[in-house]
Amino acid sequence: MTAIQMLPDALINQIKAGEVVERPAAVLKELVENSLDAGADQILVELEEGGLRRLKVTDSGRGIAREELVLALSRHATSKIRALDDLESVASLGFRGEALPSVLAVSRLTLISRVEGAEMAWQLAGAGELGAEAPQPAAHPCGTTVDVQDLFFNTPARRKFLRTPATELRHAQTALTRLAMWRPECRFELRHQQRRNLALPVQSAAARVAALVGDGFVSDSIELDEHRDGLRLQGWVGLPSAARAQSDLQYVYVNGRHVRDRLVAAAIRRAYADVMHSQHHPAFVLSLVLDPATVDVNVHPQKTEVRFRDAARVHDFLFGAIHQVLRRVRPDPLQHHRVDPARAQVPSLPVRFGSAAGARPVAAARPLFAREPAATWADIAQLDSSARQSPEASLPSGNVESQADTEALMQPLGQALAQLHGVFILAQNARGLVVVDAHAAHERVLYERLKAQLSEDGIPGQHLLMPEVINLAEDQVETLMARQAALQRLGLSFDRSGPASVTVRSRPQLLGREDLRALLLQLLDDDGAHHLDGIRDAQDRVLADVACKAAVKANRRLTVPEMDALLRDMERTELAGQCNHGRRTWVQLDLDALDRLFLRGR
Known part of the structure; x- marks a missing residue:
């Protein structure tokens, strides 16, 4: 082996640049973040060959004085950090002082800037490193331009891993979209090969989101603005009915910085758990604001990940805020669940309850209106005595519209008309026709009712005839004992039986024979989830299974009063737009x- 030796400064700089500069999109991100930190309200990005040949960012922010230009291109020089306290409470997007020198190390870079009140701008250039020349006078308005050419010209091995110009352009556009999404007060423009690809004026937050991800997202989402205990969450969460096949419309900002964080993702996923199909993904644009001292943004070289100092508090706030706003949604034909008539002719029908894959139960021929007497069905609602004696009396009267009929039509889900193939309820409201999946709707009603009953009295525990001893690590036992009171509320009681063991005396009644050791280990895992989520998830799975089995099945004949009762229950039930598996219940x-x-x- 060769002797240990120091690397040349030029090679050190090129290696360090790899932390920040992966491709043109990474350069764009760093430069635009610097522009935003400088207070720019106009930013122009110009690319050639996807940024491989040239990437130029011009802003209207506070410029850089002549005497600071050399420092701006030197390592470990920044205007944003003065002391350790500043590093522990970062409020800016960029702060390392590494972006510009890192980009310079692998490109031919020209920096031009002019501060307000200066007679002229000043220019400094270098190729891989700064030259010996002092800053030169230049013509430029107030603000800064960074012109990056021939990226990786001096590191051909790195350049081989770059993609085609079209692919690099796509990555650059994505990077700019993420930066522009939550900065509607700033004007952005992106040009490629002298052609305008993106132009965003100063606009409202809703208009900016709509411009970048489409009007459909804003119209199919719920706006929220929740704050508690020094935390504030703003933005839009998509309705469950607008779920997507891919996680391509998910934007999260922490103190203005776009991040990808496991804890945040876990909280949002749990908030949608009861209303989202497992193979679908919610759409959202969210901004979380909190004290910069409580979040570490220096976890990742490119600052795309963060670490919260009080992870459980942040998780609970995010979950609670999104969960509650979703639960406030009630059936409202004016807001969602509308069907595009162009696609209504070939509907996509899921497999129905208990039927063979691909098969769809077809009821035997019978009259359009079910006229048999209403059966006792406490799960939906109790019918009034007149309806029990004469179901026909509640049928629409054809020509004469009574006050009751008029009131029913004004209900969000309207008045029941008929049952189709033992599966769907057809109803009319003031807007037109409502089609309800009876099983899916009833399943949601029952599920929410079961959860409400359990929340009132807590979860009953089932005492074990033979208490079970679980061996764990000492620190895990300490953690469990600290949470003993909260877990007992959920039906799980245990005592410490040794330095590294606990004796479980009762388990949540609904969990049946679930592995107790696996459950305890899940409760101990705080990485991205609250310590009670495991038992709650297991409980909810059991409740969902009970509701599914108890809900009305295909080919069950329903009377008109029964159908109307189910419609009214849906209007009173939270999350009634989707069943427990995330399928929509009505259109x-x-x-x-x-x-x-x-x-x-026509």
Whole structure:
């Protein structure tokens, strides 16, 4: 082996640059973040060959004085950190003082800047390193331009790993989108090969989000602004009915910085757990603001990850805020669950309860309106005595519209008309036709009812005839004992039986024969989830299974009063738009959509 020796400074700089500069998009991110920190309200990005040949960022922010230009391109020089306290409470996007010198180390870079009140701008250039020349006079408005050319010209091995210009352009556009999403007060423009690819004026937050991800997201989402205990969450969460096949519309900002964080992702995923199909992904644009001293942004070289000093508190706040806003959604044909008539002709129907894969149960032929007497069905609602004696009396009267009929039509889900193939309820409201999946809707009603009953009295525990001794690490036992009171509320009671063991005396009644050791280990895992989530998730799975088995099945004939009772229960039930598995429970076809289906008025 060769002797240990110091690397040349030029090679050290090129290796360090790899922490920050992976591709043109990474350069764009660093430069635009510096522009935003400088207070720019206009930022222009110009690219050639996807940024491989040239990447130029011009801003209207506070410029750099002539005497500071050399420092700006030197390592470990920054205007944003003065002491250790500043490093522990970072409020800016960029702070390392490493971006510009790192980019310079692997490119031909020109820096031009002018501060307000200066007679002229000043320019400094270098290729891989700073030259010996002093800053030169230049023409430039107030602000800064960083012109980066021939990226990785001096490190050909790195350049081989870059993709085609089209691919690099896509990455650059994504990087700029993430930066511009939560900065609607700043004007952004992106040009490629002298052609404008993106132009965002100063606009409202909603307009900026709509411009970048589409009007459909804003119209199919819920705006929220929640704050508690020094934490504030703003933005939009997509309705469960607008779930996507990919996680391509998920933006999270922490103190203005776009991040990808496991704890945040876990909290959002849990908030959607009861309303989202396991193979679907929610859409959201969210901004979390908290004390900079309580979050470490220096976890990742590119500052895309963060670490919260009180992870459980942040997780609980995020979960609670999103969960509660989703639960406030009630059936409202004016807001969601509308069907595009162009796609209504070939609906995608999921497999129905208990049927063979791909098969769809078809009920035997029978009259359009179910006229048999209403059966006793306490799970939906108790029917009034007149409806029990004469179900026909509640049917629509054709020509005469009574006050009761009018009131029913004004309900969000309207008045029941008929049952289709023993599966769907057809109802009419003031807007048109409502189609309800009876099983999915009833399943949600039962599930929410079961959860409410348990929340009132806590979860009953089932005492074990033979208490079970679980061996764990000492620190794990200490953690469990600190949470003993909270876990007992959930039906799990135990005592310490040794330095590294606990004796479990009762388990949550609904959990059946679930592995107790596995459950305890799940409760001990604080990485990205609250310590009670494991038992709550297991409980919810059991409740969902009970609700699914108890809900009305296919081919069950429902009377009109029963169908109306279910519609009213849906209107009173939280999250009634989706079943426990994330499938929608109802859709609306308004009169205009029906007219278009039949080409009426054309």
